[in-house]
Structure formats: structure tokens, C-alpha cells
Amino acid sequence: MTLELKNITTVVNQGTPEEKTILKQINLKLQDGDFVTLLGTNGAGKSTLLNVINGSLKPSSGQILLDGTDITNLSEVKRAKDIAQVFQDPKLGTAPRMTVAENLLLATKRGLRRSLKMRGLEKHLAEFKEKTAQLPNGLSKHLQTFVGNLSGGQRQTLSFLMATIRRPKLLLLDEHTAALDPKTSQNLLALTNDVVSREKITCIMITHQLSDALKYGNRTIILNSGKIVLDAYGEEKKQLTEEKILEFFTN
Known part of the structure; x- marks a missing residue:
């Protein structure tokens, strides 16, 4: 995987008194x-x-290449x-009214077409239990717990697992x-x-x-x-x- 940023410039609030250039001709590979x-x-x-x-933000100018493809x-x-991301706020990146297991199932389908039905959850439970057992915060004991009831640390650990359960580029x-x-x-x-x-x-x-x-x-x-x-x-x-x-x- 290669990621290349060519002359990326980002200007916010263009045409207003609050106009500001945040990124200035960023080149990075x-x-x-x-x-x-x-x-x-x-x-x-x-x-x-x-x-x-x-x-989530389009640059004002420049080019972004992922594996040579312009994205x-x-x-x-x-x-x-x-591309997967984990945010600073533990409340972002997870669905609070779904269980830990349901969130993990969603994560396995990242970037794929999904239906509203949670199909195939049962066959993944053993895998989810094994993966969470290797993590801190005792997540393996909370597969059927609604994510909104987890601690901040548990929720952030879950967010990280969700981001990496399918290896992102x-x-x-x-x-x-x-x-x-x-x-x-x-x-x-x-x-x-x-x-x-x-x-x-x-x-x-x-x-x-x-x-x-x-x-x-x-x-x-x-x-x-x-x-x-x-x-x-x-x-x-x-x-x-x-x-x-x-x-x-x-x-």
C-alpha cells in the first residue's frame, strides 16, 4: 500500500473574514x-x-493517491x-444501542454492501470471543452488552478492534x-x-x-x-x- 499526497492545500471559510489556510502545499508519501x-x-x-x-474534507487543491489510484x-x-479510523471521543465510531457483538459484525462488513438484518451473528460469536479475550478491559465478557453501557476505555478498545478486525490498507x-x-x-x-x-x-x-x-x-x-x-x-x-x-x- 502506498499513500501519496501531492501539493495538498486546505482553505476553510473561503470568501469570508474567517478564511484560513489550514494545510499548505503538503507533499507526503x-x-x-x-x-x-x-x-x-x-x-x-x-x-x-x-x-x-x-x-470527510475535500482539499482545496492537490491530489491524493492510494496505491497509485486518484481518490x-x-x-x-x-x-x-x-481506510479505517479511530477517533479521540470514545462515543464516535460505535453504535451505542447495539451490542458489542453486533458492532463487531458491522465492522467485518466495512466498505461492503450491508442490509438492515444482522445476519450470521451466531457463527461469528466464537471468533469475536477469541479476539476480545486477547484485549484489555474484559470485553470478552460483554459481547451481549449494549455498547452505550461500556466504560470509555472499553468502548475505545472496541473501536480499535472494529477498525482492525478487517485489515485496512x-x-x-x-x-x-x-x-x-x-x-x-x-x-x-x-x-x-x-x-x-x-x-x-x-x-x-x-x-x-x-x-x-x-x-x-x-x-x-x-x-x-x-x-x-x-x-x-x-x-x-x-x-x-x-x-x-x-x-x-x-x-
Whole structure:
């Protein structure tokens, strides 16, 4: 899988006094299996970048290529077959009035045509129990629990499993541990690292924690004022320190 962004510029509130350019001529190419930790100050354009990639926001100019195919004008729904995302808010990405098992069944059909009937749930229960048994937060005991009754940590762990139960070409993580307590956050990060590394999933993970950016992934990118000011991988990433990263946060 390759993802290529060519000269991506995103302008919001065009033609109004609030007009603002969020992303400025972004050029980026991800290779298969790249695990990117993405850093930047508030307003730097991190979430906007993910929204442009997932199709929920169309760039003002530029081109997006996935495996060489131009997906710039492809809808968010059509991109969902190849691109999965976990959001910062545990309430996003799951259906609260459906059970854990029902949510997982929906996730197995991501990007496929679906009917309103939950067909084939029973034959998947053993598989779902096995997969959730490997996760923190005791999700395997809650397959028949409505998702709205889960804790934030359980719900976010479920969201991650739903995003990866069918291996996506690209996984986007928008500060997916930020709303969790420190212990639950570290458990989910460890799970993330294990799954992404084992399955060799191409992944972009937004984080505000410098230590996590250094610890995880093979590549670290820093956005500042809508531009990529650092793209470090391999030995360059290994040589990074928190002090060196902070130097890129000044305007």
C-alpha cells in the first residue's frame, strides 16, 4: 500500500473574514507498513490532514493517491473499504444501542454492501470471543452488552478492534487514547503497537505525548502552521529526543 499526497492545500471559510489556510502545499508519501506518529501544536492541521485523507474534507487543491489510484474526489463512504479510523471521543465510531457483538459484525462488513438484518451473528460469536479475550478491559465478557453501557476505555478498545478486525490498507488514529486515564491509555497504546506491527498495517497516529511519538512507530512527522517541518524515519527518528522535537514547535 502506498499513500501519496501531492501539493495538498486546505482553505476553510473561503470568501469570508474567517478564511484560513489550514494545510499548505503538503507533499507526503507513505510506504506499505509505515507507522507514523504525527505531532503538532493545536491548530497545526493534524486532524485536518486525517480528514482530508479519510474523505470527510475535500482539499482545496492537490491530489491524493492510494496505491497509485486518484481518490481525491472519492467519498468518505467509498474510502472506508480501505481506510479505517479511530477517533479521540470514545462515543464516535460505535453504535451505542447495539451490542458489542453486533458492532463487531458491522465492522467485518466495512466498505461492503450491508442490509438492515444482522445476519450470521451466531457463527461469528466464537471468533469475536477469541479476539476480545486477547484485549484489555474484559470485553470478552460483554459481547451481549449494549455498547452505550461500556466504560470509555472499553468502548475505545472496541473501536480499535472494529477498525482492525478487517485489515485496512490504512489506519488513522486521531489521538485515540487522549480521553482515557493513563493506565487505560498505555494499555491501548501497547495493543495498538502490537497489532499495527504484527499485521504490518500502514498507520498514522496523532499524539500530543512526545514520549509516545518517540517510542512508537518507524517514522515521526511534525506539522507546524500547516506545513511538514520534520519527517524523520530510520536512524534519524532513533536519534530524536524530546528536546529536539520541541525545537520544531516554535514559529
